[in-house]
Amino acid sequence: MKLITAKVINQVKIAKDQFVLRLYCPDIVLAAKPGQFITLKIHEQPLLRRPFSIHYIDKEKGYLEIFYQVVGRTTKDLSNLSEDADVSLLGPLGNGFTLKENSKALLIGGGLGQAPLRFLATELKLLNTEVEVLLGARHEEGLKNLECFMDQTGNIHCATEDGSKGVKGFVTEVLPDIIKEFKPDIIYTCGPIPMLKAIKEIATKSQILCQISLEKTMACGIGVCLGCTCKSKNDEKYPKVCIDGPVFWAEGVDIDE
Amino acid sequence: MKLITAKVINQVKIAKDQFVLRLYCPDIVLAAKPGQFITLKIHEQPLLRRPFSIHYIDKEKGYLEIFYQVVGRTTKDLSNLSEDADVSLLGPLGNGFTLKENSKALLIGGGLGQAPLRFLATELKLLNTEVEVLLGARHEEGLKNLECFMDQTGNIHCATEDGSKGVKGFVTEVLPDIIKEFKPDIIYTCGPIPMLKAIKEIATKSQILCQISLEKTMACGIGVCLGCTCKSKNDEKYPKVCIDGPVFWAEGVDIDE
């Protein structure tokens, strides 16, 4: 874990309100694992740092990318950053995904839940694991970044709520079929709570290993404020999303709120 | 007085941390008088609007200019604005200078106190008043905008604390000589408190009319919060810089803090 001032290398607008930002931070990149995140801060306001998944890294060139959506003040300010701007970066944070080698992995992303999956897909491929990807969004506009998975897999499935791309409906509607055909050993997923809940259920029924990446409001990001709790079977302690997660084994966490 | 969203036309860097920003706001421009100011706001933070003197206007083209120095959050954000950016503008505010026609006016600006004098010089000239200008700054860097007075007068006197341009020292050191030579009917001045105090004294002794533009932290800018008080001979009421000023007759106001 390092705290550094990273320079913006560049920023690409992917779709309406969606950007991929490339930041130079070799020390963080060297230590990063898929599923981990960084927190960042630009201005004095808002008060708290903001967490973002590591979307992609290039160890040689020393940069990482985040894939983000403009939803509020920080993300708005982020989208206005240009080359050479300074960003305070803390990371890598969190536990990351458990990578299974020589196996078959299904990666499911809903909305911006796509963000951590690209880095994951890249690393899995290096471990000789076959990857398929299932992405969901409201509208095709939310799937414009799917090409980033092309190098890792030929098989990208899509679902949109309005049917503008791929199957019409939620990812969970096509999931059973994909499981039947692809027979994944493990599912990795990130996205909105209702989606995660549904996937957890399907994975449990199908007896497929499943890892879920959660989001939660964070203050410190490093386990000291004890603020980013979630629920689990463990009666003694509430797990902290920032250090016990953000990735959890599906059976180890209650996805309730 | 209007509240509008003005577009940035352009912005010119005059010197280190000093900029002239041109804003399109025909309704405000039409009503503006020299010595008046506007308040502006860009982002949610900081909380309060910030006051700036009207530096120059062009009624035909519908724009006004402010001349500002980067000292904190708002002015920093201002300096990052580019063409077409939106700024919330409220104005014109305050009373403005009392313009004397067919006479001789000496305009004295210290530091950013130069800002309101350009608009003033332009209007005075239209009233057939002869204008001389005396500008003071720490260093010649603070006098880079003096050319803006060229159309109104050939006579610009300068003083810098470090002697890098003009006379070495404060404007007050050269003032008696200029008074002797130019014999102004009226002095208009704006700048730091100690300078205003000294000028008031000299003007009083020399029995020259003198108007002073003051600055004070403001919340509303329109006379409702009663926060921007200064002191005066009047025992009944503290004058409000935003509506009773910012311009005061020298003898009418105590320049004390």
Add this chain to the structure above:
Amino acid sequence: MSKVNLSQTMMGINFENPVLTASGTYGFGTEYNEIIDVSKLGGIVSKGLTLESRKGNPGVRLKETPSGLLNCIGLENPGVEKFITDYLPKMIKLNTKIIANISGNTLDDYKLIAEKLDLNEINALEVNISCPNVKAGGMAFGTDAKMVEKVTNTVKSATSLPVIVKLSPNVTDITEMALAAESGGADGLALINTLLGMSVDINRQKPSLGNVFGGLSGPAIKPVALRMVWQVFQKVNIPIIGLGGISKWEDAVEFMLAGASLVMVGTSNFSNPLAPLEIIEGIEKYCEKNNLSSVSDLIGLAQKGE
């Protein structure tokens, strides 16, 4: 046309919408009328009035803080007589509800000023027992439950107008003060006034404000104000006016869900004179989106099931 009913009758007054502007932040309403159409407001509260005119505090009166504003105006005002002759007639023309905010150093002050303001043209009195910026009386009234009850009672007896008591947040238990005002006969409560704060000028090595202490307002205090509205709503049966840091419609909805029947916009008028109108619009849209036919359906909704 919107299907949402924004109006409510409260304390016998029919407010066309639930958004008013707070005392001391809106002058007498005429100034802002140059910028926005103030007749669209639910109402205006006057600057705090005292029996005699007041000059206010000397020295620096304002200091901005993170998301907040410290002020020590010290109740500068023209006095009640001049208010009635010079300001009220203009306020009436604004065509919105008028609430007169009153302060005093003694119980007798409150009685006299209330009597003088017992006028048809005024819709209600708001009793300020909480101004932190005056030496005598002021806050002392607002931090002692017995005094709160007495002041309320005194004003009630001196007027036929509805009486709103504006509480000070600088107390251990706000519900105690609220209950005292209620038993004193208050028709409504306004909470909160400013939090007592200060700032130090590190250049001069002196307090930033002429009066040392000032009242803290603005978004910074919203969480405290909201908590107090919530607590008081659980205890009293009279309507609550919520204020403290409201700058967006979302803030106003928070206050109403917590138990406020009306809200007031104070400091945010300075940053954005359009705020009150934007808030009215936002509340209306929120109700529409949530299928609420009347704005009064919002009141205390978040308390249900707690």
Add this chain to the structure above:
Amino acid sequence: MSKVNLSQTMMGINFENPVLTASGTYGFGTEYNEIIDVSKLGGIVSKGLTLESRKGNPGVRLKETPSGLLNCIGLENPGVEKFITDYLPKMIKLNTKIIANISGNTLDDYKLIAEKLDLNEINALEVNISCPNVKAGGMAFGTDAKMVEKVTNTVKSATSLPVIVKLSPNVTDITEMALAAESGGADGLALINTLLGMSVDINRQKPSLGNVFGGLSGPAIKPVALRMVWQVFQKVNIPIIGLGGISKWEDAVEFMLAGASLVMVGTSNFSNPLAPLEIIEGIEKYCEKNNLSSVSDLIGLAQKGE
């Protein structure tokens, strides 16, 4: 080398500089040691400890507000035994002053925990009588002067360590509580803990926090904290530790000029882990610029002549 003496001996402890990190915002110090050299701090206050381990509050525990943060952690902690065996040894290695922050539901709790922590390795105890996030005890202790005195006295009798009492700001008169702690035997005072606040989630139409109320911290509360330090400095003879919204060295200097001997950085660690070190540096430069040879010259300087 700087000519400014940053060190002070206070309550018998020699602090190398006046900047500590606040309870609950710095874990047990080891986490931040990965990012900054925590041995450079004046000291670290542990997360609030209780006799038995605590799970803390269910549901949402954090909500950001304008320039502030609401939290309702609910004193989650490993319990005093586990602290001594598992955490304290690691804290000692950090090579800075260690203050243990303690909480209890009953006087007996305070006594027992103080006894257990009467250890050479700990430099002082900080008694939290003001946590707003636990149902029993907690804040009730901090808002009643008699209880403040009793708790202080109880802890003092149970330990040979210096005792700092951390006061709640949610009271009408902070000086009353400060004087009570002083007469209970406190060696120092820490003020302030968080202001009681809340937030409403307008989407769910429920309180944002699992515990309904939370403690408000961060720059938003600085003016209130500063005012309390100022008021208390005028009344007590024991040293004051100032905290509440300190994020920049200027803030720390304000607190010291108002009367604080030491300061603590809390919430700002989250936004900027470098804050405490930047603040130490800033204080030093400020002293240099103002020709003050010792940081202790700052204490209460703005009160002179008031």
